[in-house]
Amino acid sequence: MHGRWSRVVRTPLGLTATVLVVAVLALACFGPVLWGSGADVVDTNDILAPPSGEHWAGTDNLGRDILLRVLVAARLSILLALIAIVIAVGAGLLLGSAPFVLGRRGGRLVTAAVNTAVAFPGLLLALFFAVIFGTGATGAVLAIGLAGAPSFARLTQTLVAGVAARDYVAAARIAGVGRVRVLFRHVLPNIAEPLVVNATIGAGNALLSFAGLSFIGLGVQAPAYDWGRLLYDGISAIYVNASAALAPGAAVLLAGLAFNLFGESVAKGLGVPVGIGLRAAATRTAAAKRPEPTSHDEHVGTSAPDVVLDVRDLEVTFPGPSGPVRLVRGVSFDVRRGEAVGIVGESGSGKSMTALAITRLIADHGRVDASRLDLLGNDLLAPDTAVRRRLLGTSLAMVFQDPMTSFNPTRRIGAQLAEVATHHQGMTRREAMARAVDRLTAVRIPDADSRVRQYPHEFSGGMRQRAMIGMGLMGEPALIVADEPTTALDVTVQQQVLDLLAAIRDADDVALVLISHDVTVVGEVCDRVLVMYAGRVVEDLPAAALATAARHPYTRALVEAVPDMATDLTKPLATIPGRPVSPADAPPGCAYAARCPLADARCRAEDPPLAAEPERHGSGRHRVACWHAGEPLPRVHETDDLVETVESL
Template identity: 85%
Template sequence: MAERWMRVVRTPLGLTATVLVVVVLALAALGPVLWGAGAEAVDTDNLLALPSAGHWAGTDNLGRDILLRTLVAARLSIVLALLAIVLAVVAGLLFGAAPFLLGRRTGRLVSAAVNIAVAFPGLLLALFFAVVFGAGATGAVLAIGLAGAPAFARFTQTLVAGVAARDYVAAARIVGIGRFRILFRHVLPNIAEPLVVNATIGAGGALLSFAGLSFIGLGVQSPAYDWGRLLYDGVGAIYVNGAAAFAPGMAVLLAGLAFNLFGESVAKGLGVPVGVGLRAGVATRLGSVRRPEPAGHAEEVLDRSSEVVLDVRDLEVTFPGPDGPVRPVRGVSFQVRRGEAVGIVGESGSGKSMTALAITRLVADHGRVDAGRLELLGTDLLAADTAVRRRMLGTQLAMVFQDPMTAFNPTRRIGGQLAEVATHHQGMTRREAVARAVDRLTAVRIPDADTRVRQYPHEFSGGMRQRAMIGMGLMGTPALIVADEPTTALDVTVQQQVLDLLAAIRAADDVALMLISHDVTVVSEVCDRVLVMYAGRIVEDLPAAGLAAARHPYTRALLAAVPDMATDPDRPLATIPGRPVGPADVPPGCAYAPRCPLADARCRAEDPPLVADPAASRNHRVACWHGGEPLPIDRSTDELVESP
């Protein structure tokens, strides 16, 4: 952290701004001590004197030195401006965090009020509040603080919404941690830097606003004085002594410039976003609903034996869209048994990750999860939230996210984040939980675990962060590990290490594994079964060992698109023509029909059900009217012939 701030000071702009701020703050602290008596000394022999060697800026109508009074006024001017900006930030935090804390309905009302307030110019709001609270320093502080609060509130809404969408916040909410605790533990530490930077810049604006209110008689009142009050007195004699107005005016300019330049340089050096007035959307929670199970749906392959760890039946996920509901997951049904590894493959947007989020109850607030059945170890995941269910999710289910850098809170140490699982769900003391975290990091092959627990996520490499994420899941005794593309952005050596680690954990503790990946060959090597998804549906469910006998044209196209050692380097790689279907644009009939070379009129009109294929093995299901038929391939390019 110190190094990051030193980068700011090393730049010419940052160094200049820092020196100016230090000088201004030193002047505020020492001015009344050094020059207080001289500023109050009345000299009737030098009333309204012009600038001279004894009085560099002249004297006022009582013979008091204007320059000394300007130096002494620094304390009151800066203190009042800082009080106003603190009030603006605190009020902005309260109103900006309200949508996160209060929920949908009340939060929307607060957001609407903030948006209306932001629409008014800040100066008009300050004048309005100044009239309401009355002339004087207290009224001016309240006026400027409340006038600046709406802009900070909307900026805070934007920051809070960004952090609230992170995986670690979603995980904290799903295990039952309260909103206030999440706000102070996870959200505020991650938005502190941009708030401090914007508050620093806002201090310059508050200083100018305060001087303006005092100048028009609504701020500091006699006999007290600040720069705005001195500027008002100096303007009255500007045609006689211009320095009387120049001295306090220059003080306001330099102090305001110092705070603004310092804030801008810090923002540039740290890469912190600057700006207020950004709109933060407020999500609408649609909730989770259990739908009646259709009779006889795929009962030949879905049972409810004691070995079933995860039982999913007719899972659907719905989000509100501009043209109606959008369903990225449509009627997904499958089971995962103890010790079994099930892979889910498909192109981007096929619904793989959304299926995992629905199972782990991490779908965003405005999403709706429906299912005929969604059970983990026989516990209904769609039932009302209880402490028992939260404890089960925290100990029996492990989620390995695609990007561990967003899954870990960057402001907290790795050991503390792992230990929180044990203290929250298993009742361990802090010491016991940290010892457990060290043990789990050692179990996932992180060297020097007792040292690593005291480090932050950014001090870990990508592969180590991914292993630490697996270690967090192993803080409990998981029966199911859901790994959402755990090898993304890792080099091939580290990818293999992560996959080997998951396989070792599965073999050692008979843990079920659900692996999501784009790479069908990786899934075929690690998993027992493969679920192929397209446009939110499972289009084929088959044993991994039988991938070569895939029946669906899409599965065969995915396999054909993967090069191997026998691929001719002089010929173009095989590709799948067309583009994947978006969840908001699913056509009638089979969603793959526009890209399928076997598609006919029936395919475009009727969506095939996922049923057992009589020509395949017992555990092989396919959703295709032409499953197993030969594909027309252009051998000159190894590309599938496009749909007629």
Template identity: 70%
Template sequence: MSRRWLRVLRTPLGLTTAALVVAVVVLAIVAPVLWSDRAEVYDTDNILAGPSGDHWAGTDGLGRDIFFRALVASRLSLELALAATVIGVLAGLLLGTAPLLLGRRLGRLVTTGVNIAVAFPGLLLALFFAVIFGVGATGAVLAIGFALAPSFARLVQTLVAGVAALDYVSAARVAGVGRVRILLRHVLPNIAEPLVVNATIAGGGALLAFAGLSFLGLGVQQPSYDWGRLLFEGIGMIYVNPAAALAPGIAVLVAGLAFNLFGESVAKGLGVSAVGGVPVPATSSRLTGHAGRRDGTDGSTHMAMAPSDLVLDVVDLRVSFPGPAGPIRPVRGISFSVRHGEALGVVGESGSGKSLTALAVAQLIEEPGRVEADRLEFRGADLRDGPRAHRHLLGTSMAMVFQDPMTSFNPTRRMGSQLAEVAVHHQGMTRRQAMARAVDRLRAVRVPEPERRATQYPHEFSGGMRQRAMIGMGVMGNPSLIIADEPTTALDVTVQQQVLDLLQAIRDEDDVALVLISHDVTVVGEVCDRVLVMYAGRIVEDLPAHQLQGGALHPYTRALVAAVPDMRTDLDQPLAVVPGRPVDPSDVPTGCAFAARCPLADDHCRTVDPPLAPTPTGSQVACWHAGEPLELDEGTGELVEAKS
């Protein structure tokens, strides 16, 4: 970070403007101390005198030295501009972060108000607020501050929206971190640079705007004076002594340019955009290292286990979003359950609803998204009550491992502190205890040199180590369920196997349930006990993992399995493919959604959607032609109906 700022000062423009800003600030500090007496001396023998060796910019109507008055006025001018800038920045931050803090509905009202205000010129807003707050320095500070707020709020909204969509913010929500803490610890630090840059530029704009209001008689009033007031008085004697207006005018110009150009040079150097302006038991050496009993009798963050051994019970889960032609339903009524120690795999092409199902269970779908279910229970708790009702539960008993570990961690915070946050927030640990547990968790997930690694930033970890650290964050509490959303994406096969082995070890060690989402049926078949195959937001087949190879009944499942090459694949023949394209969730056809791509489909399939029904083999399948023979067309690589 410091190197980037030093790079700004190495540029000619950055060095020059930084020197100007420092000079203006130093002048504002020392000028009233050194020259206040000379600026207030009345010289009745030199009233309205022109420039001379004694009075470099002449005198005013009372014989006071205009040059020294311009120097002394620098403090009040900068103080008022700084006060207005602080008001504008704080108001902009509050307005810009409202969608994150207040939720989508109230946030949308605030955003609408900001958009309306941005449509008006800043000077017009300043004049409007000046009339409301009244004439004088206080009214002008408030007027300029509130006039700066809309444009700054728009910038903050854009930056916050970009960061709030990243995985490490979602991970913090899963950990039960509140909105305010997410904002202060995860969002604002990652948008600090552009905010500082634009606040610097806004300071220059406030300086110019304040001079303008004082010049119009709406700002500083006698006997106080700033550069704008001196400029107003100088214009009155411009025909007698033009230098009377020139001195404060030059001061306004130099100071305004210094702040604006310094902000621009910092923006260019940093590559950002500048827009207008409780005691805790000792940690265990076991892999999950419980801090209390599994039944939650430690009286802290864990609730009593449900009588059933079900960890997760989902019945008729539906997820919908508003669309131009009505609700879009990417998840259309799915039901499944997961028991202690069970590993459930969820497979399907992109857009089949796998990740949305996981996000719905983890309570990470926000408005306008809508989650509905006949039953959605985790360890006996009804998750339909909303994330706030079960924040402590989701933060310690449910862990989520996202598919991109680079975006799952806050890049501005050290890895150890990010893992420790869960223990501090939910388990009542001190920061030292939490950091010790974080190091223990990194060691448990086989990160080498965990003490040193805990002090490093995410970019200093390799992809595989970041994914291990993400799993380590999940086991900071006592998870009953780990949801892993494509945890091996973008990892090479060796690291992929290490991550899968780690998840298997965690599951075996403490009977943790695992939901593994993947598009790779081989990975799921290796790790899981049972597999759900999803297509177009529905479960089309639910079968034991050992039946994937040779025992799948649905044509879609068989096509997915066939599309994975193995050592017996004939390299001289086309690789197997699933023909056609996945269904658009906004335009799901009548009948079986897979009918358009299915070699067994008939008119009945295209008009009647098959239910998910049990089979003699112990699986469930939604297909009118389940198990009918298929063969691979060597010319196209597609599965076709077997010839009789």
């Protein structure tokens, strides 16, 4: 952090702006002390004198030195501007955080009010509030502060919405932490920098606005004076002594410029965007409703004693512009102790949504339905209780694909791991920190004693991912859900992470659900593979049969699209023609029909059920949703024929 702030003063502009701000603040502090008595001396023999060696900016209509009065007025001008900006930031924080705290219904009203206020020019709002609060310094401070609040409220809404979407906030919410506590502990610390930068720039604008109100007689009243009041007094004598108006005007200009330049320099040095963001969408808490039980496959019937996770008829629905959109449609499977189940499919197939539904991390406006969703025999769709939160916090571990968004960047790694133990297991801080060191050591992070005191950005990508796994191991998880845990990692680190997950699974008989785009990785790591397309499972087969006994055309296309050492480099790489189906535009019948070379009229009209296939070669249970399961695919040998086939599809 010190290095980032030091970058602010390394540029000529940053250094100049810093010097100017320090000079302005020093003048505000020491100006009245040094020149206060001289500024009030009245000399009726030297009224409205022009600039001279004795009075550099001349004198006013009572013979008082104008330059001294400008120097002394710095304190009141800057103090009132800073108070106004504090009011603006404070009110903006309250209004901008309201949608997050109040939820969707109450947040809509606040958002609508903020949007209406932002539509009016700030100066017009300041004049409106000045009329309400009356003339004088107090009324002007309140007017300028409240007039600046809508801009900071809009900025805060955008920043809060961005942080609220992070995984660590969702994890805190699902753990039962209240919205207000999440706001102060996780959200506000992560938006402090852009707020400080914009407040610095806002101070310069508030200074200019305050001078404007005093100039038109709505601000500071005699005998007190600020730069705006001096400008008001000097404008009447501008034809006699122009410096009477130029001196306070120049002071306002320089001070405002100093604050604005300093804010811009800080923004560039810290990489913080400046300005007002777009409106943050408010969210509403929706209770999940249980549907009536529906028929399901015999392989996912009554839970066996060793079943860790039992999912039947899982559906995830989000509101859309033309009605509800089903992102997950009737997914059913179970995971047993020590078993590794992989979920593969293209982007948008519903893999991550399935994982989020299992871990109860679906956004508030999403809806999760299932005839059964059990973890260790406990109903995850039951009303939220402390017992259920403890179950999710200790028996289930979620490994996200981007650990940088899963860790709070403003808190140390050790504190974030220890929080799991103190919140769910009742450990003291010392015991929880010792547990954190032990878990980091368990996931092969060297020098864990010192690493616990570091921040997430001080870890490499692979170390952050291992620390994320260590957080899941703070309890005693029976199930680990890993959502593409090797994304953006190099091949060596990917293998290390996968080896670590395999070692944890073998050591503690932990069940694993691994989500990945990589069919090869899933085939090597997992015992069973679920292939998803357009929100539903189209094939459930043993991993050993993935390369040789896959029955669904989509599964076979995924396998063939992965090159290996035997791939003929003289021929084009295999691809899947067309594009994945949008959940909002799912067609009738089989969703893969438009891309499938075996599709016929029945495929386009009837959606095939996920039915059991005869066991082949002792490979284990096998389910597939296809009217042409196992039929040979047309083979294309020449490049021109391949292009024509793709275009026809």
